[in-house]
Amino acid sequence: MSATPATTDTSTPIVEAAVxxxxxxxxxxAHTDGAWADRPIPVQTRSGRFASTxxxxxxxxxxxxxxxKLSPVQALRPLIDGPLDGSPYAYLARETxxxxxxxxxxxxxxxxxxxxxxxxxxxxxxxxxxxVLLVTVSGDEPTSITIGRSGLDTAPRxxxxxxxxxxxSTGLVILQNxxxxxxxxxxxxxxxxxxxxxxxxxxxxxxSGVHLSSHFAKIGRDAQLKHFVVSLGGSIVRxxxxxxxxxxxxxxxxxxVYFADAGQHLEQQVYVNHDAPNTKSRVNYKGALQGDxxxxxxxxxxxxxRTAPGTDSYxxxxxxxxxxxxxxxxxxxxxxxxxxxxxxxxxxxxxxxxDEHLFYLESxxxxxxxxxxxxxxxxxSEIVQHIGEPALQERLIAALEAELxxxxxxxxxxxxxxxxxxARRSPYVDSQPGAAVATGTDHVSSxxxxxxxxxxxxxxxxGTH
Amino acid sequence: MATLEIRDLQVSIxxxxxxxxxxxxxxxxxxxxxxxxxxxxxxxxxxxxxxTIAGHxxxxxxxxxxxxxxxxxxxxxxxxxxxxxLFLAMQYPVEIPGVTVANFLRxxxxxxxxxxxxxxxxxxxxxxxxxxxxxxxxxxERNVNEGFSGGEKKRHEIMQLExxxxxxxxxxxxxSGLDVDALKIVSEGVNxxxxxxDLGILMITHYTRILRYIKxxxxxxxxxxxxxxxxxxxxxxxxxNEGYDRYVAASAEAATPAGA
Numbered sequence: 001m002s003a004t005p006a007t008t009d010t011s012t013p014i015v016e017a018a019v020x021x022x023x024x025x026x027x028x029x030a031h032t033d034g035a036w037a038d039r040p041i042p043v044q045t046r047s048g049r050f051a052s053t054x055x056x057x058x059x060x061x062x063x064x065x066x067x068x069k070l071s072p073v074q075a076l077r078p079l080i081d082g083p084l085d086g087s088p089y090a091y092l093a094r095e096t097x098x099x100x101x102x103x104x105x106x107x108x109x110x111x112x113x114x115x116x117x118x119x120x121x122x123x124x125x126x127x128x129x130x131x132v133l134l135v136t137v138s139g140d141e142p143t144s145i146t147i148g149r150s151g152l153d154t155a156p157r158x159x160x161x162x163x164x165x166x167x168x169s170t171g172l173v174i175l176q177n178x179x180x181x182x183x184x185x186x187x188x189x190x191x192x193x194x195x196x197x198x199x200x201x202x203x204x205x206x207x208s209g210v211h212l213s214s215h216f217a218k219i220g221r222d223a224q225l226k227h228f229v230v231s232l233g234g235s236i237v238r239x240x241x242x243x244x245x246x247x248x249x250x251x252x253x254x255x256x257v258y259f260a261d262a263g264q265h266l267e268q269q270v271y272v273n274h275d276a277p278n279t280k281s282r283v284n285y286k287g288a289l290q291g292d293x294x295x296x297x298x299x300x301x302x303x304x305x306r307t308a309p310g311t312d313s314y315x316x317x318x319x320x321x322x323x324x325x326x327x328x329x330x331x332x333x334x335x336x337x338x339x340x341x342x343x344x345x346x347x348x349x350x351x352x353x354x355d356e357h358l359f360y361l362e363s364x365x366x367x368x369x370x371x372x373x374x375x376x377x378x379x380x381s382e383i384v385q386h387i388g389e390p391a392l393q394e395r396l397i398a399a400l401e402a403e404l405x406x407x408x409x410x411x412x413x414x415x416x417x418x419x420x421x422x423a424r425r426s427p428y429v430d431s432q433p434g435a436a437v438a439t440g441t442d443h444v445s446s447x448x449x450x451x452x453x454x455x456x457x458x459x460x461x462x463g464t465h
Numbered sequence: 466m467a468t469l470e471i472r473d474l475q476v477s478i479x480x481x482x483x484x485x486x487x488x489x490x491x492x493x494x495x496x497x498x499x500x501x502x503x504x505x506x507x508x509x510x511x512x513x514x515x516x517t518i519a520g521h522x523x524x525x526x527x528x529x530x531x532x533x534x535x536x537x538x539x540x541x542x543x544x545x546x547x548x549x550x551l552f553l554a555m556q557y558p559v560e561i562p563g564v565t566v567a568n569f570l571r572x573x574x575x576x577x578x579x580x581x582x583x584x585x586x587x588x589x590x591x592x593x594x595x596x597x598x599x600x601x602x603x604x605x606e607r608n609v610n611e612g613f614s615g616g617e618k619k620r621h622e623i624m625q626l627e628x629x630x631x632x633x634x635x636x637x638x639x640x641s642g643l644d645v646d647a648l649k650i651v652s653e654g655v656n657x658x659x660x661x662x663d664l665g666i667l668m669i670t671h672y673t674r675i676l677r678y679i680k681x682x683x684x685x686x687x688x689x690x691x692x693x694x695x696x697x698x699x700x701x702x703x704x705x706n707e708g709y710d711r712y713v714a715a716s717a718e719a720a721t722p723a724g725a
Binding site for chain 2: 354355356357359360361362363364365366367368370371374375377378379380381382385
């Protein structure tokens, strides 16, 4: 079983040619558009997607929408349509020099500057919040602040956070989530000119936690945002980060790591909007799936607008399938409207272990179970290592180890129950988590309005080890 | 004294075209402290021999045996073979993202010894081995083989050889892709391991170049999945002058049915 290849597809909708009744020689009649006039015109460009802060402005969610079709919509109904508690909640944060956190009103001047909800749940949260948590990073010295939430209850609630990095500041903001959650929220990230901001959102909710989150980042001139989504715990966790590269020289480095256990749904829809000259983006998400019903979704949209000559962009998603009964969807979409770019590439791969990795480690005396642990941990910790905060990295790697250990216990229990008779690994599997199955680089037509869309959907059947 | 004995080893691989026999009855005996060179043209099965000894799951053993002091190696898992004292220096070591060299080596050493090495001596040992192989100290913190040059990968393999102290090492084309300086550094490492631990060596190579730095006691010529000729170091010199043509032609003749 190898990494599931992406199917290539143009973004042009398939037009079913209706053969008109009556004997008309094909081609002799004037072309008609069939029933197109009656249909809603599909969104052609990612930036054209409907956005509003008013939930009533969105049609009812059916579960067939492009941004809902891979989500368990029924379980999310209370957050999408229901009433939400938008009052302030308890959080834990230690003030540090250069970083502050306060409740402000929704009328605060920064609210709404980074983005507008693109789905009904996000708008529901927006309209329901009574107060907005404002995190401000300022000053010349690098600073960091952790905002911990662990005291939410199981009643549906809304949240709104604005993280603001003032011009030329450098800071690290960690959003640390644990405990119960029925939470839908918006997180705006405003990175002013010349600022360097790192935002890490860690989801370690308990097993019943449900969390929908939309992050909107607006990155200013020569500013950089490093963004990390770490999703480990929770029943359904959907974090959708978007980055608007709004001014010349803006840089977005969006990363994610997730580990889905049995029954868990972990989703992320990433959107990078290159909207100014010489902007750069890197998107790198890595996930592992283990256990019956473990499900992950990654959608990566990159739009390089006509306003963004000199863009340098690359996005990738890799998934490691550790057991049977899991499903990973991985859909990179790249849309390019200008021919004058530095580079634009994407890659997606979903597969099982690379047996060559295991062989290498085992040939040095490391037992198979230990070798598996090392390979998976290494695969995932590549993202964590990139955060640049040793104490947090250490803690997250320990958390990943714990996830793996749980899975190993479950696997040996399954083996003991006789569900697997294969004592040894099945022979040589040519799976390459490191291999790119869909890569597009620099192939851009000089014509404007060229949309290069590639979708790859990896539905990984997994295998027994 | 430990002995590695290969008897009538037959190995095949599964390809898309079906099962393909590679090794067609290999006999080879290596005693600890001896250096054996296995030479042969491309595709003769040299690397298959190396990977079969190490236990790579791709290679299917159809017959024969490999014993280490009388114990059947073919019954062992890959890590058990390493614990028994076998080491394979690979031709193309894989990159392992997110796993640092220091972490990897310590884990391997711990697995082989059954206990973690004492931290102080371990760090000292590691530094010494890295400096012996002219490797920068930053090496330990890099991810295993990731972004390593060809020469760095080979030096990393030999560093493991020196650190893990096996009884027998199989060097799979360790000389390939190395410039003269790197070849010297790597060869010195192999010679150090040979002298300090009485290592037995099975050196697989296509070229005679490495034999100037690592002197073999025995040379085996490998053609079409079996040993076609054997001799002392002088056989290597002869191969350098004449190449493998003679053996390849003989093998092709033998493969042609009589009267055809």
